[in-house]
Amino acid sequence: MIHRTRTVDMDSEELRAAIRDVLDREATSERIRVVMDESKGHDAKLYALMAELGWTGLAIPEQYGGSGATLIELGVVLQELGRSLVSSSFEASVVLFGGALLLAGREDQRASFLPRIANGDLLASAALGGASGRCEVGSLALTVEPRGASLSLSGKLEYVPSADLSELVLVAARGPQGDTALVLVDPRHEAIEISPQPVFDPTRRFSRLVMHDHVVPRESMLGDFSNGEALRERLIELGAIALASDSMGGAGKVLESTIAFMKGREQFGRSIASFQALKHRCVDMMMRAEASAVSVEMALEAFSREAEEAPVAASEAKFYSCDSYVHVAKEGLQMHGGVGFTWEYDCHLYLKRALLNQALLGDSRWHRDRVADLVLGPATAL
Numbered sequence: 441m442i443h444r445t446r447t448v449d450m451d452s453e454e455l456r457a458a459i460r461d462v463l464d465r466e467a468t469s470e471r472i473r474v475v476m477d478e479s480k481g482h483d484a485k486l487y488a489l490m491a492e493l494g495w496t497g498l499a500i501p502e503q504y505g506g507s508g509a510t511l512i513e514l515g516v517v518l519q520e521l522g523r524s525l526v527s528s529s530f531e532a533s534v535v536l537f538g539g540a541l542l543l544a545g546r547e548d549q550r551a552s553f554l555p556r557i558a559n560g561d562l563l564a565s566a567a568l569g570g571a572s573g574r575c576e577v578g579s580l581a582l583t584v585e586p587r588g589a590s591l592s593l594s595g596k597l598e599y600v601p602s603a604d605l606s607e608l609v610l611v612a613a614r615g616p617q618g619d620t621a622l623v624l625v626d627p628r629h630e631a632i633e634i635s636p637q638p639v640f641d642p643t644r645r646f647s648r649l650v651m652h653d654h655v656v657p658r659e660s661m662l663g664d665f666s667n668g669e670a671l672r673e674r675l676i677e678l679g680a681i682a683l684a685s686d687s688m689g690g691a692g693k694v695l696e697s698t699i700a701f702m703k704g705r706e707q708f709g710r711s712i713a714s715f716q717a718l719k720h721r722c723v724d725m726m727m728r729a730e731a732s733a734v735s736v737e738m739a740l741e742a743f744s745r746e747a748e749e750a751p752v753a754a755s756e757a758k759f760y761s762c763d764s765y766v767h768v769a770k771e772g773l774q775m776h777g778g779v780g781f782t783w784e785y786d787c788h789l790y791l792k793r794a795l796l797n798q799a800l801l802g803d804s805r806w807h808r809d810r811v812a813d814l815v816l817g818p819a820t821a822l
Contacts, residue, residue: 569599593656603634688765
């Protein structure tokens with residue numbers, strides 16, 4: 441993730457082929473629908489297999505029980521999970537929570553939690569946004585007040601992924617000076633109210649957390665008030681790349697399944713795949729999917745080597761890949777004809793996933809504005 445020494449001796453495409461082989465068997469459409477109907481929305485059996493195969497520890501350093509790979513290899517896993525619409529706590533636990541520990545965790549925190557993430561024993565989450573999931577600092581509805589050796593948290597957090605499954609949640613809170621603190625909390629504590637927060641994507645689960653003077657030790661903090669906002673932005677970038685990777689994988693699968701459907705569907709005595717108008721639409725879908733792959737690969741590489749352009753690359757990958765996924769998913773549904781709108785086909789599941797990816801951790805407009813600010817400098821009022 442932020443560990444730059446690569447000890448995994450496997451080509452990315454070999455890794456992709458191995459992951460896809462597992463998911464094609466274990467994450468079938470039928471299995472996804474079974475998990476969707478469960479209250480937790482988390483495929484515990486598949487997650488255990490993922491841990492056994494080393495996916496959850498892929499980007500964790502060897503000293504903490506991982507494989508010591510980089511975000512580039514982890515991106516391959518995220519792309520394949522998105523391709524198969526896997527319902528799990530992987531992004532929340534491995535990418536966001538694990539990434540936060542690698543970025544700013546103390547040695548005792550890393551030693552305690554990273555091995556458990558690597559072996560799949562610890563499910564955790566991160567809540568980095570504010571009201572309605574927005575990412576602006578001013579939108580943070582959770583406040584933190586220092587009290588000697590303790591911190592008091594009050595307010596609410598919305599759209600916290602997999603919170604009901606999590607043993608720990610990393611929360612972003614606004615400090616007394618307008619600064620930011622990132623704090624580890626136990627969502628099962630009596631001072632925290634947790635309630636389901638339904639979304640239109642049935643493959644994921646979110647919760648609302650409300651805190652009433654929840655007191656935690658100051659040691660629960662990652663970093664400090666001086667670097668809390670910089671760390672939060674870095675984690676938003678990491679989450680944005682994860683969502684872009686998921687979108688890239690999903691868009692590729694929609695394109696693949698749409699072309700396969702068209703080849704088998706006949707009208708007027710010939711395959712609809714031979715219709716010129718539909719060919720043009722497929723080419724447009726393919727170009728968007730391929731451009732998404734390029735933007736994601738650039739972001740993964742830039743973030744992995746901690747390049748100066750990583751923030752811009754992360755936001756560009758987020759808005760382009762997520763927007764492209766929505767477009768490709770809509771086109772795929774339309775080009776399936778009437779059956780594309782039925783529950784039995786997966787078209788609607790990919791579209792719902794695409795729309796939620798687009799909204800999470802800053803929508804496309806927010807990330808476009810962020811790129812403009814990073815490249816040109818913050819806009820000033822005339």
